[in-house]
Amino acid sequence: MEISSLQKARYEYQPKLPAALDSAISDIRVELGDPTESVADQDQVKSLFPHSYGAPIAVFASGKGKTSQNPLRVGVILSGGQAPGGHNVITGLYDGLKKANSQSNLVGFLGGPSGLMDNDFIVFDDAKIDAFRNTGGFDIIGSGRTKIETDEQFAAALNTAKEQKLDAVVVIGGDDSNTNAALLAEYFKDNGTDIQVIGVPKTIDGDLKNEYIETSFGFDTAVKTYSELIGNIMRDANSAKKYWHFIKLMGRSASHIALEAALQTHPNVAIISEEVAEKKKSLNQIVEEIANVVRHRSDNGENFGIALIPEGLIEFIPEMKTLISELNDLLAHDEKYFATLKSFEDQAEFAVSKLSDHSAKVFSSLPRGIRQQLLLDRDPHGNVQVSLIDTEKLLIEMVGELLAQWKAQGNFSGSFKALAHFFGYEGRCAFPSNFDADYTYSLGYTAFLLIANGLTGYLSSVRNLDKPASEWVAGGIPLTMMMNMEQRHGKMKPVIRKALVELDGAPFKEFSSKRDDWAKNTRYFFPGAIQYYGPAEVCDQPTITLKLERSGK
Template structure:
């Protein structure tokens, strides 16, 4: 980087905090073993698939005597979408490996798992690491979405590692990436390669968490970035008092981001996908509820508001879920005939004639714009690309249709002017908050300590993170502990189970208790930008979700 900003220069001098055991003992902390573990579900099936890693105990670190450690040659990959703090995971890993033995080496494989397969790498040096400490993004070695799941891929990885003398691989990724890490660890043990595999929990979506992984890294920073933007829009809405803002937020499989942003900013409405699924709410019911809110606020002379929408909402609506499943199957089976249609209008008619009655009804109710998006380019697995469906605009159009009917019977028409937004990439590569800078560095350092303890098939765990870093605990859990069997693409496969919003959990209950008041009034909170310097209650505060979960 030829030129850096004043903030980036100041951040480069920030020293991330470590859990006390790592601060005091470094990577030579002693691994204390807990009781044998089991997977979250499907225990017999997971045990058969992972005979060498299933049932391993959880690990906690405590100070003990230091030991001699041979130099470790390790490879690291960034896998999946970006999340703030990834560079600090690498920095913590690098420092931890050098702490075990100054002659240890770290290979950074480029572009994610594909770099590991294709043997494309750079040597990570102290000079390189120093230039990326506390920065956002994954651009030190870049990321990729290639899946490590085939035997021939594993064999190629083993060959490449053997060529360089690499005896450890660290996978920094989300649930799918760490599922692949779990399978890779088992392969390396089965084939007696001597290569160990450690995972680190990454995803801004917040859906990789459990008792031992209290939060995935990047969630803190991303939600604070989104909350700042939402607060700015709220201030604008409350100033102009003439627009309804519909804001879609990242989070396909869970609504953690939308819920956290709602807790930080107090919008007039926030849809939580998990609640929609639990109540079996139809699209029309969602629209009706929002329309009633628009009318209620208009009658109170407030023709403005802010609505938060999770990215994956459409997949949680029962009739839409059925429709999407049928579309995926239909377009896979009749791809050639579908592509042969003259234009989008013809394609829409082609599909409508081949859907079941229930799916056809849902399809017919949608605006032409959304129909076209549902029939657009598929992802590599042949599925609808949900992030490209403009749910925020769909809701706006359907509310306008309901208001047209309502206004026909009213003396004074309800005014409804709208603005649509999608906040996604704005938060993925932000400079990490103090929390994420500390947490990520600790995760990387913990991964090095796990290697020093001879572990494989584990995910680095840093717990008690709702408290100050001086009270954090370090350790690791077996990747198999998070696994279950799910049906994907017509096959039963082992995967790390996603953590959805718990409707009986305190974060959602707090939101549910307050949402009527937030909807009726102007209870907006303006969080402002992430603060890196100043009072600890401002700079080191944790997310509302984390604070409420551990209150």
Template sequence: MNISPLQKARYEYSPKLPGMLRNGISDICVKVGDATTSVADQDKIKALFPNTYGKEEITFQKGSNTSAAKKQVVGVILSGGQAPGGHNVICGLYDALKATDKSNVLLGFKGGPSGLIDDDFVEFDDAFIDAYRNTGGFDIIGSGRTKLETEEQFKVVTEVAKKHGLTAIVIIGGDDSNTNAAVLAEYMAANNTGVQVIGCPKTIDGDLKNEDIEASFGFDTATKTYSEVIGNIERDANSAKKYWHFVKVMGRSASHVALECALETQPNICLIGEEVKAKKMSLSQIADQVADSVAKRAANGDNFGVAIIPEGIVEFVPEFSVLIAEINELLAGKKTEEFNALPNWDAKYNFIKAGLTAESFAVFDILPTLIQQQLFLE
């Protein structure tokens, strides 16, 4: 395959590592700290995870690693949506294993968690890994959103782990994927399988972090990429001086992506879902705030601008949450069939009006028809 000089240089780039991590794991020892705890619902979580809750905090430091002599066979999966850096996590894991002992093995299970269940895997070697260094995407082994949640699934994964002699399973994913990792780890511990389950925080949304994890990988690249596009739009708006651009950005429920993009690009408007919730703002108040900002700029002769809207904004509007709950109740049981059997949107609209409270229908009624219809799609 012919590659460009730029791609060749990208392959050859060596990511910066802390000095401790540059020579495999033979020179790293474990320091055991205090017992960990959750920030809330401690008793409930402890009851759900009796074998893994409250484990001591582990940090690494320079020293002799006596366990490094044991051959390691590690399985890795990519889970959930793509995030920049996923390939390099696998490449780094491979490099560390091989730097410690050439006989160590890294198996990549294809298509996410389903690869573990189906025993669909590839054994990585130097040539395979080198072709994916410093590249985007998750195409090295593919990703998936299969949930590991049933006893039968756990038994199958355990059998696959035994078959290959796995000492650890690394799950690279976001909050849902790390929930899967936590549940699988509990099963492995409860059944004394000897298999470690390690979750690696991956999400562009920036909503998987704590005092020890500044940001999940993918967030920085995603927000800088979005900000470049938003900045281009702002330059265009400032040039034409006759358009307003409303830019919806990803981020799921949290507004971290929108906020970071706003800090980098300084738009005229940026809505923050958490602020909407704190102020208990209604949809009308949000619309009024945006309209007032547009009007104030127009009064100054500036009939253009850019607004950033986080995709999960409506989840923070209290009245909208009530509306969704009422819609779910309205379509409970066989009522969904009754609703879908109605001949046209006018008939469905009257069905909805009769089934919602006056307050929720008032919220529903200010929405554009297309949005109203989307709320009732299966």
């Protein structure tokens, strides 16, 4: 494989570690706190995790410890969608293992959790690891979205772990993947094995976080990548002065990416899904709000603008949420019959006949293209694939229609030409920022330390992230601590609770205090490309969201 000059240079970058970890293995000790409990549904979660529930928070500190330096054989899995920095989690884990004992081995399971069940693997060596240091992507071993759910799948995973003589398995993934890691840790214990399971928090969506997981890795790089692109479009819009750009941003369950991108670039409109749900805004209300911004800017001679749209918005609009829920249930219940309907007209007619009167009216009022997208195949969890729904195009069409009505009534005299964009895959495999390169390497190294100290059912944690890396605090939190019970496929199941944008939190308050000004005036901010070399204030800064959350301002 040919490599760029930047990739060659990034191979030489040495990720920074917390001071407590940047020493001899024998000089790192673990401090265990008080017993913990889940964020909700404590009795139910405890009953499902009798072996791992209530474990204490772990923190690594300088000092003589009992970290094992015996040879270990550890397996690692990349699970779910890609996120910048995944390779550095693996290199940090590998380096920790080898520093403690050169005879230790790291086994990479190919293609995600299915690789563990099928015993499809490689054993890492220095050459393989060195070729992927500080690079984007998950191509070192590939990823997958297979979930370990059935008794047969859990048994297959255990058989592979035994056949490989593994001491531990590390699962690098988001909330669903780490819920799976917790279940796997409990299953191993329940079957009398000492094989440990450690999770690592990954998702560019930013919705896997709490007091101890201040951000999930990849969010920093992805949102900075999107913000560079948004800034480029802003410069173009302000140059041509004739287009509105509606930009949909990845993030299904939470609007963290849209919020951070807004803080970084100052768009004229930025919709936050959680606020839409809180205020029970209808689709027509959202359209009218955008149209009013367009009209106001047009009155000032500015027939251009930028609107940021979170990918999952449509599921937060009350009438659309109800419609999608009914469609999900309908398509799950009548899946076989629905598959026999070959034309969209037949599918739509069947759907309308089964929906409630209100949802049928909402469905029928939508543009044909959106109705078709709402009836597409569901994801593995039985949910509508929101990334395939052109919400940005729906808003463009509806805003355009409303402005045309206003123009006919003499209430709008400007022009409205709009272009649609979707930024998602562009950010998932970018070269990790220095922050993400350091953070992920530290997470991988911490995962090794959790294993070497005999812990299982933990999520690798690195905190104090608004400070220089030397001041970061490494440790682990019990996966059960992040859980509650939610309904999935008609059954109550333990899951890690997603972290949505908090409307009383510092990042949203900062955005809310500025958005009226940004709507009326052109205050575009151009963050530029991610920088890897130069002063720390240019190269090593975390996101605005993280700094505001940590400062509490």
